[in-house]
Amino acid sequence: MDEQQPNSVWTSNSFWKRSAGWVTGFAVVLLMFLTFDTMTQITMGTDQDLKDGITKRVPAATVINYQIGYKMDYSRGHEMPVIGKPELFFGKTWSVKEANQLLNLGKLTEQSKDCMNCHTLLGNGAYYAPDLTKAWLDPMWKKGGVMQLMTHTKTKEEAMAAFLQYPVKYAIHVRKMPNLKITAKEAQGLVALLKQMSSIDTNGFPRGFSRNVQDFKQGVSNAH
């Protein structure tokens, strides 16, 4: 016998070659579909969406002009961000242009100060310090909460901005955040970033971010 005949399909080279071709082709089509699906899911909403009450996974920068709360969604089995009534942010309502500029400043500051070296944002970064994805919704910033009392401020955003500029002075954990020489304007940008990030529907990630059961039962009304 000079040539070996395949005695079953499992030992046939051409079968495996064809199978590899089909599997690769199928995976390419599936990945293309998933890419397009993801693109539509993560495309930022517009200011008009917010005005029309249309919920997008990633709301526009002007979401900083609204209350953001959270409530348990039992059908999905996790907490969901809820965009509520309009509210002032650092004492004003931000136009589309201003809100985008502030958010960009926040993103640039976040990158240049390397917050992810210690924190996690939207699943990226470290766990040396608290996850920041939903930091805006942390009950400690709310009215009457420890941070507003300590920083002598009257709003969440002012309390956060004060903490970011003077994290050692307003430290609440034994493990302290170092002073990163963040300016007042940069702090505003970072708070805008944190507020917008908290409004993103992250499928309930990070799990149990609300920590405080009472808070998420009360939803938006208790958010500020």
Ligand code: HEC
């Ligand atoms: C060297 C590590 C480090 C870096 C870099 C860092 N942080 Fe922190 N951060 C910490 C630690 C530690 C804490 C907890 C300290 C505390 O609460 O007093 C903290 C706390 C915080 C909190 C409060 C968390 C909460 O539960 O609401 C916020 C908000 C915050 N950081 C934002 C930032 C931002 C924004 C940046 C980037 C500009 C940043 N941090 C960079 C270490 C860091």
